[in-house]
Amino acid sequence: MKILIKGIVQGVGFRPFVYRIAQDLGTKGWVKNLGGDVEVVLEHQWSEKFIAILTHKLPPHARIDSMQMEDCALERELEGFEIAKSRAKRASIESLLPKDIALCKDCLQEISDPKDRHYRYAFTTCAHCGPRYSIITALPYDRKNTTMAPFKMCVDCQREYDNPSDRRFGAQPNSCPKCAIELRFRDTNKQWSYDESALQGCIHSLKAGEIVAIKGVGGFALVCDSRNDTTLQRLRSKKHRPKKPFALMVKDLTMAQALTKLTQIELEILSSPAAPILLAPKRAYQPYSALIAPEIETLGIILPYSGIHHLLFASLDFPIVFTSANVGGEPIIASLEELEEKLGSVFDSVLDYPREIVRSIDDSVVSMLGGKMGVMRLGRGLAPLDIRLDITKSSKLCVGMGASQKSSLTYGAKNQFLIAPYIGDLTNPASMQRYENIFDFFKEFYALTPDVLCSDLHPDYHSSILSAKKSIQIPCGHIKLQHHLAHFYAVFAEAILQDNSITPQTQVLGIIWDGTGLGDDGSIWGGEFFLGSLQEAVRVGHFEKLPLIGGEAAIRKIYKIGYALALKHRINGLIERWEQRIPPSESQLLKTMLEKNINTIHTSSVGRLFDAVASWCGLLEENSYEGESGVLLESAAAKWEGDSFYDFLLEDGVVVYAPMLAQMQEDILSGATHKVAGKFINTLAQIAWSMSECYADRPVVFSGGVFQNRTLCDKIQHIFESRGRKFYMHRLLPPNDACISFGQAVYAMYQSGH
Template identity: 35%
Template sequence: MAIEEIRVCGTVQGVGFRPTVYRLAKACGLYGDVCNDGQGVLIRASGSEAAITKFVARLQQECPPLARIQQLVRTPYEGELNFNNFVISSSVSNTIKTEITPDAATCPQCQQEIFDPFSRFYRYPFTNCTHCGPRLSILRAIPYDRCNTSMSAFAMCPECEKDYHNVENRRFHAQPVACHTCGPIAWLERADGKPVTASMFSMLDDVDAVCTLLQKGQIVAIKGLGGFHLACDATQETAVQKLRQRKRRYHKPFALMARDLTVIKEYCTVNAKERELLVSPTAPIVLMQAIRKKQLAPSVAPGQNTLGFMLPNTPLHHLILRRMNRPIVLTSGNISNEPQCINNNDAQDKLGTIADYFLLHNREIINRVDDSVLRVVGDKVQTIRRARGYAPTPINLPPGFHNVPQILAMGSELKNTFCLLREGQAILSQHLGDLEDAAAFNAFQDTLNLYLNLFEHKPEAIVIDLHPEYLSSKLGKELATANQIKLYPIQHHHAHIAACMAENGIPLDSPPVLGIALDGLGYGTDSTLWGGEFILADYRRFKRLATFKPVAMIGGTQAIYQPWRNTYAQLIAADVWDNYQQQYADLEIIQFLKNKPLQLLNQLMQKGINSPSTSSVGRLFDAIAAAIGICREECSYEGQAAIEMEALVDINSLNNNKEVVTYPFNFRFLDSIYCIDSSPMWRPLLNDLQQQIPQPVIAAKFHQSLADTITVMVNRLCQENTINQVALTGGVFQNSILLEQVTKCLQILGINVLTHSLVPANDGGISLGQAVIAAAQSMT
């Protein structure tokens, strides 16, 4: 007779793991017990060695849907086991090493129950089980027990208690289990405070009434899983426009939700991988090619050829959409740039001028969790925003990082996430937004404190971006000083490249890769703004080998939101403005620029007043877009011009690129590094405009020209430095056309290409890169 202690680490709490252990142990004839503790799940088992081995094998094969076994260790048990059966023991609190399960979309069984009139969960909007429901969003502490969640406010009724304690039941130890009798409730309120009466519309209940309101063109604020959303009928232009004006989100595409895949397929093409993402427990927003078989309000996604759809992820949303045969807009419940509202009073205060009605509930949201956004590029999933369904699932670090110290990386200023490093894993926070907004920065600090407490994380070092004005960097410095721990300032683009290396499993002591980091901007080691970089990098150090020619950002931040400023700066940098304003005087862009205060702009550039130089490829995209008439005057969000230009690209021109004459770039050797100069491309581009070549063709030519230029530069650098591995990173590589073209060109040359999948290529992935660089440097 053998007695063993079996330690299971990973995502094993709150996912029906202990009931599975119980069922399998009984089936294998074992005695002993299983419990949750801070490290995961601990099993003590007595039986024949063959029976225990069979049990362990079945446990790995029959793991519950949301569980993930990271490590399973068997050791002989030295003590005595006084069990004549197999039981589930109470949780034990000790050092926190276990993983926290992300929130999971409603499982098929719970979906069936909420629409079954004979089920006690019929039309109950908070139905869940161990296979689905809230996790991170309601969690205050580990272990994941009801007393440590916002469900502690609701005492279970006898029926729920019976399910909770029945090991054969799907709801055995499902911490948020509840029903109509004992659980949270949802109710409808008018924004103007007047009473809601049943005579106003036909309805089964308040949740069902939301569908009627949406169909009537009303805007409803809905308290969901990890925050509030604002909803309206996506086919009614008046309603969508009203939402845009009230929310002050004038152009950025809205996310959509549809009842089922059948509805989505009326508006988008859906391939197998996209379908898999949509119906998965993570239920993210998936960006897909629009086909618009049916009419969608034009204001839903202006200037786009993709639509971002998700399926209902809670019973509440399933019930709202039961009668809805068309999509709804479901966008974050906030005023632009502020964090999503999570409590009722705050929502009524901030969203009262936007929404006509509120669907509220009384289950507290502890952790704000926005919707995740993904897309499929080629055959690979690309994460745009990592949040609900994914955070805080840890990312396993590559070989060599298993004994890393505890490290806290503070992330960037925009699209912020932070990262905790411990025991060979990186725990990335959910997307926290742009910290330049005071409310977002406060939410960032609250979430950081929650994570540090949840994981009992005591950083031995703190990592920040080099930029001296980033709020995340300033806070990181304060924390490092207050706790007297080491501070690592890390260059922005090195962090981008390291993040790409880490998620692709590149071992710690591997030879350097060539990283191509293209983005809006990042602070360089020379105190200038970088954004078009070719960098030789490993985890510890980097060397800048090539860059795009620096060009002034006239007006600083204004250049991000007024693309024409970048066009003018490019023409001045190319030293062609004086000639071209006569030669191309008939072109709209030239006439447009002539009407701007050019003398003042020239003085700003000459004197270096609020016109920092940047090698940013993001700003080059803005310059081209403005030149051909896309978002020329202004953008309402960063990258709008580039995104709309990508949507315009004539795919036929790309597919026939051998017949297309691309725009030329120059290569120079300047200050010991290569410099890519876009000056030569302006004459042929303006010629195309003069010959009235369509925008989509010019957009295609620019994308192909840039891809070809990057390929030539990479080929040269790889040969000179004996490299065969290239990492593509930075927000510009969220452009699927550029990413596919560059990847294809480099693979033809036999170069191994690393791209992002688990974390965003944009600044949402920066904190992972910061953390692994600091870990590597600390181990030298």
């Protein structure tokens, strides 16, 4: 019998696993890689027992999506069971790319054991851990199809690699000190040292207060002593990052628990093979600089996930700053040449190695949202993400092209969706090039010819422009989908995965709140309510609009949003306060622009409402990074305990918040900033509940960047669960614009089959 197995079966120790089952059963046959799949041939009488064992005892990171079985005639006599030579075959979209996996406990034990031949070898891996996606050039996942190809294995490594009983059988990144990938360190004097000396040089530099660029699995990170104010000030200045929080890499779970308040779920995800950055509440104990995460109550932490990290922490007893080496908004840098070109003035020394990273990938970021783990950035360890969703019989290949910020790409065919890792904001040439490279990589890797490209409604997004160009070049269809509807379809699809009672035809209420997105009427949306299914959804409500004087430029200078909102609603006490802070000439100009509607746009965006409230509270006047106002309001709200909320009205689906603004003024003028922040977030949760009561028999789904706010999500969870109402949030994809491409692909695929 021949069995073709599809799923996550490459780079996870699947073939030796099959071999061991066959050996235990005593069957004859073979197993081999076939493109991105695995083919098993065995004696018919053992097939039923083989499948039973196979499906119940999979390797840790393997997954079977489908098995095709058929009787076959053998071309040669079987003598035993063997692992046959891989055969090239064009991968299908069901052939899944393996993810990069954190160093496993066995390998960590070996690099820590003076008696082991891998002792203190930074690139120790096995079939259950190490780089995968970042080094693979083609399927099947064989060494010749990775950037390990130039590195010849020594006799010992080759023996392990060829032994089906060894955990390094078929481990493509396998190497040891005898056939080593060279670790090299360049100090401030431009002098190079190697291997153990390189590690010691890096450790010395970190302790001396230097900024060190360290090459990791998916690219370089900028690293320094988190306790050193002078170094932190220098890093912030050179990276043009005045306030955006830095993540910390901590030695172990003990250090993580000392710095942050962690639940059991958070401990498990932090130490999982994906090894993401976890956002968690700070503890009072803060042995790091106040410049790490200024003015906020959460901290991003990550555990060591590569041999290099673990070996460094063998000699470090303090947390280190761990931030992607990139120019603001651009992709993470993966080569020393680009690092020197773009950030040469930022870092002092560098820890590098010669194995190429063919596809850079950022660290994943996760956080508890609404009582469960949510993804904030889909990166190393979690991506490429594959989702199976039975919604249509269509076989057309549909590509979701994403938005502009936090852009992503999704390929969908035969109810299988493949979501590429986080790309970045398509506002600079480097991100645009990476976006096009990833589009071409997946297209060529899987030999895919798209039938339909689905892009955002906004004509000026790079993703929209490229969609129009590619649709002519390929050629293929090109459809456009409104930004917030794409959010709706993305979270709707996740709700189907979370609850079997929800079908593509189920009518749900979608609450979609974010910062921006072109609406069907040509205005900027961002506080939307939709009712519908995968077949069709209609806008049934929105927040009343607020003015942006100066257009989208006001998104940065948010004091203009606060002042304009006070002017529009005649909040006189706050108008007086603003006019004491703004030069008379500027306040008069802003008034004139608002009154005459000069270069002023109007938006229903909840994200911009956050900006206005943050400016009213005096938390900041200009955003130095995306979402800063929301983060500061969340942190302020954490210092107030209360369930009360401000008044608002629902008038024909429109959220009228003028009553809230009047009440808010009283609290602000009395100096109750924390109360204002808490009541504002409570009010948003209450608005969500009140709107849901208008559609009391409908499940409710939430999407959009506003739902990265942990406090808001937790309030919604409390209200909805305590009242027995079904609600769904993103669990596999971020609620921000990184989910847009998935929503586009889901919509396009469903529509193509109906």
